[in-house]
Amino acid sequence: MSNLLGNHWGVDIGGTTTILGYIDNDGYRTVSTLQTIPSEGPEKLLARISRIISNIDDSPVSIGAGIAGLVDRENGVLINSPNLVNWGKFPLRDRLIEMFRCPAVIDNDCNAFAIRAIDSGEIPSDGLSLLITLGTGIGGTIIHRGTILYGTGYAGEFGHMTVNAFGELCQCGSRGCWERYAAAEALVQYFKRAGSDSEHTDPRIITQLAKDGNENALKAF
């Protein structure tokens, strides 16, 4: 399936779902959506990613990965992720280079989304924009005049701003973070606490239940 220019691959590693796609002469296409299983660790997920990409493309031109966590972009290392517990520090960029023998770059997933939105003009090239992604957790990016403000590397982590100083403990080590109250994982926790039999752990199902008037789902919201 490779063509003259070859395929540039994109990998979006979220706390619940990982999405693979590539760009070729004809534009972008999503190839596969797989479940992220944080407890199995990064190497097993990489092995699954590798099988899918290798089946389609024997020589990727480049790979870019966005990952839900704090990223040291310069060294291509995942520093820490509240949604990928126990992954610890992981040299994601170098592992991608080793596996696919092509250039690779990694960034925080919300920043990766911002890069694309800046390129496509969805984020204005003047003024200040705040981008927030709602998923398993809450991601954030600050964009000023079309440029991402990285600060010392981790600016814009709105999901880990404290909204309740005496609130719930967060996987990031802090307490009362916004994402403990307003992301998909929080919705599931509220649903369980509302007295649900905890059979449903998919936020989409809980959302549908709320629309149908389910009392516990409405309480969770």
Ligand SMILES: [Zn+2]
């Ligand atoms: Zn936090």
